[in-house]
Amino acid sequence: MSLDNNIIAHWKRSEFLLIGGSAGSFKLIFNIVKSFNADLDKAVIIIIHRKKNFFSEIEKLFAENSRISLKEITDKEIIRKNTIYIAPPNYHTLIEKDGSFALDVSEAIWYSRPSIDVTFESAAEAFKGRCTAILLSGANQDGAVGLLKLRDNGCLTIAQNPEDSEMPQMPLAAIEIKAAEYILNSEEIFGLLRQ
Amino acid sequence: MSTEQEILSVQQLDELIDLIKKFHGFDFSFYSKASLKRRVLRIMQNKKQTFYDLKHTLVNNQLFFQEFLDEITVNVTEMFRDPSFYKALNNQVIPYLSTYQHIKMWSAGCSSGEEVYSLAILMNETGLSKKSFIYGTDINTEMLKEARKGIYSLKKIKSYAENYQYSGLKGSLTDHFTIMYDAATVHSELKHNTLFSVHNLVSDAIFNEFQLISCRNVFIYFESELQEKILELFYNSLAPLGFLCMGSKETIRSDKFKKKFKVISSKENIYQKIVT
Numbered sequence: 001m002s003l004d005n006n007i008i009a010h011w012k013r014s015e016f017l018l019i020g021g022s023a024g025s026f027k028l029i030f031n032i033v034k035s036f037n038a039d040l041d042k043a044v045i046i047i048i049h050r051k052k053n054f055f056s057e058i059e060k061l062f063a064e065n066s067r068i069s070l071k072e073i074t075d076k077e078i079i080r081k082n083t084i085y086i087a088p089p090n091y092h093t094l095i096e097k098d099g100s101f102a103l104d105v106s107e108a109i110w111y112s113r114p115s116i117d118v119t120f121e122s123a124a125e126a127f128k129g130r131c132t133a134i135l136l137s138g139a140n141q142d143g144a145v146g147l148l149k150l151r152d153n154g155c156l157t158i159a160q161n162p163e164d165s166e167m168p169q170m171p172l173a174a175i176e177i178k179a180a181e182y183i184l185n186s187e188e189i190f191g192l193l194r195q
Numbered sequence: 196m197s198t199e200q201e202i203l204s205v206q207q208l209d210e211l212i213d214l215i216k217k218f219h220g221f222d223f224s225f226y227s228k229a230s231l232k233r234r235v236l237r238i239m240q241n242k243k244q245t246f247y248d249l250k251h252t253l254v255n256n257q258l259f260f261q262e263f264l265d266e267i268t269v270n271v272t273e274m275f276r277d278p279s280f281y282k283a284l285n286n287q288v289i290p291y292l293s294t295y296q297h298i299k300m301w302s303a304g305c306s307s308g309e310e311v312y313s314l315a316i317l318m319n320e321t322g323l324s325k326k327s328f329i330y331g332t333d334i335n336t337e338m339l340k341e342a343r344k345g346i347y348s349l350k351k352i353k354s355y356a357e358n359y360q361y362s363g364l365k366g367s368l369t370d371h372f373t374i375m376y377d378a379a380t381v382h383s384e385l386k387h388n389t390l391f392s393v394h395n396l397v398s399d400a401i402f403n404e405f406q407l408i409s410c411r412n413v414f415i416y417f418e419s420e421l422q423e424k425i426l427e428l429f430y431n432s433l434a435p436l437g438f439l440c441m442g443s444k445e446t447i448r449s450d451k452f453k454k455k456f457k458v459i460s461s462k463e464n465i466y467q468k469i470v471t
Binding site for chain 1: 205227228229230233234269271272276277412414415416419422442443444445446448
């Protein structure tokens, strides 16, 4: 699949980028973070599955390699442009209609907290069409239903090509329920985000 | 979970909030909407009820309301949740508290009691049990019953024990429990220093003076105005130089209260009341 004008236009007018990833997505997300220029003019929200008690160096590693400011989400924080937000472990991240984050410690979904579905579903209502969402490699089906809801609300939805994913289950689950408007290889994803 | 067309508009959510306030006396007006809405949709889905069914059941079925409340108020908690918080408490707060004659603590929004017993274990292992007392409060009476029992499944205890290990305490979590079949009961000596009672942070007043208040991962469910109102309650409930502990992703955002508290740990969100 190549990048048509539609996808490029929708990406360009998006104010928010949502990225969901699990097993096998870390390196790709790291490279995406690295690739953004200082004039991105969008807010990036990253949901990665990770274990709760290990103080992770993700933020530090990402921040050192990012040209735009990067931080772990705190409760009630207002979402700002040119900032990369990372969902904290052991919380669900929701998005309020006023454009702020709200955290939640309710039950894990698909054994995951943060759950990609939870963030995607609340983003669908808060952002409507002003958003691009990408679902990457992972070993369960979190994110599929959320991606569908984003698509139903007019967001640009993309799944990583399962053949290009280290763990195909997550993008496959999304593709099966027709949640992904586009299915792209990682190179195409980079190509799009560079636009 | 599926998204099969369960739709709940902002107006409908407000309607439910009004109805609950009127018929059951619980005020959810200033709860964070995204989370509240998700909980309500979950109930509608699990019970296969439309918005109109739900309204009808809430008014006409008193027993259903308890079930509804259990779902609405998030009752997920852990012992030694965020082990690094307990480490900070042990290193930065306990030495200070140990100089007091009596140490009164309040775990606000205690749900099934895990945090109360974690604090009780911390006090026990630091030799402060005899002079400490911990109050656990929640709006959910069913959860408080669970808390008083202090019985947890072995599966849960296993995950709590993992948290405990990272907390830097030297003992073993299971030393504080009697294990029978597939459940573990908190030792009665820990229970002696605890009291669980109903308290609604939204509507109830000060009931005691504390050296430490722990209210972790409760503020996330409240909008900023309500957070500020409850901060006032906490400030007034704290003894001079008393400590306020919030969840690891919660902070004091209000300028008014930023000035009234000193930051003890910015990472763990531990604050100390400044005496002016």
